[in-house]
Amino acid sequence: MASVGSNGKFKIGLCQTDVSHDKKVSLANAKASVAEAVAKGAELVVLGEMFSCPYATKYFEQYGERLPLPGQAADESSPSVKLLIDMAKEHKVWLIGGSLPELVDGKVYNTCLVLNSEGDIVAKHRKAHLFDIDVAATETRPAMKFKESDILSPGEQMTLVDTPWCRIGVGICYDVRFPELGLAMRAEGAKVLVYPGAFNMTTGPAHYNLLTRARAVDTQSYVVSCSPARSKDPNDYQAWGHSQIAGPWADMLVEAEHEPGVFVVEVDPSECDRIRNQVPTSFQKRDDLYVPYASKRPRTEEL
Numbered sequence: 001m002a003s004v005g006s007n008g009k010f011k012i013g014l015c016q017t018d019v020s021h022d023k024k025v026s027l028a029n030a031k032a033s034v035a036e037a038v039a040k041g042a043e044l045v046v047l048g049e050m051f052s053c054p055y056a057t058k059y060f061e062q063y064g065e066r067l068p069l070p071g072q073a074a075d076e077s078s079p080s081v082k083l084l085i086d087m088a089k090e091h092k093v094w095l096i097g098g099s100l101p102e103l104v105d106g107k108v109y110n111t112c113l114v115l116n117s118e119g120d121i122v123a124k125h126r127k128a129h130l131f132d133i134d135v136a137a138t139e140t141r142p143a144m145k146f147k148e149s150d151i152l153s154p155g156e157q158m159t160l161v162d163t164p165w166c167r168i169g170v171g172i173c174y175d176v177r178f179p180e181l182g183l184a185m186r187a188e189g190a191k192v193l194v195y196p197g198a199f200n201m202t203t204g205p206a207h208y209n210l211l212t213r214a215r216a217v218d219t220q221s222y223v224v225s226c227s228p229a230r231s232k233d234p235n236d237y238q239a240w241g242h243s244q245i246a247g248p249w250a251d252m253l254v255e256a257e258h259e260p261g262v263f264v265v266e267v268d269p270s271e272c273d274r275i276r277n278q279v280p281t282s283f284q285k286r287d288d289l290y291v292p293y294a295s296k297r298p299r300t301e302e303l
Ligand SMILES: NC(=O)CC(=O)C(=O)O
Pocket: 131, 172, 173, 174, 175, 177, 197, 198, 199, 200, 203, 204, 207
């Protein structure tokens, strides 16, 4: 696969922001964090999943906005989109705009907009794997039940964006659990995979870091996971936080705690080429052995 972009180093900013029940406050938090990331040298800034909407299915319609298609102008009634455009233009920075509840034709999606440094929307990813889980409490973890599919519809596309540095693949939160998506994005030339997310106090401690590193080691790519900060209100969904970046060797380059914060890390897409040449799994894989099973969907229980 030909390289896209310069393959030169660039700096990624992670904005782990507080999400309020007042959208204006959430947007002000995002605005201040993006400005801080840019001041720290970030050239591409990432926000968390649902950065302007409390993460609960009962809020998705209420906080939802109409999002333009790539290339279209924003609707004035979409304050989160307007802010993303204004921030990209003002700071001349690429933005992976976390995610927003998107209202379209009676449906709601969990959607990430990607903007270039001119403020143009260059891609839109709709969460493809919806977060439907029902985990029982044990001595070591609280119960966690969530059913995004009560309200949300799944996206139907894989999302790749060509940036000045390299091709970037975008997924949202639960999408990170599916290695096939990461591998497909890597096969299509991605060297950085970005997942705005909002893991929780049940799955976060066990899986967040593990999944970031797992996708990094199996795709030999940088993997960027960006979460909102944990709410101080115990009635809200308790995000795990821990925004993080793993390198293509699956080494952790940064990992936040759960408070709000801004973290900037330099990445080098050509490092993916070095790792891929040294451990050439993409040439060694034996599709003949396992592709016949790829479409099997074993399931024991209905949720
Ligand atoms: N919030 C999500 O989509 C995913 C998550 O919390 C998990 O996979 O665990």
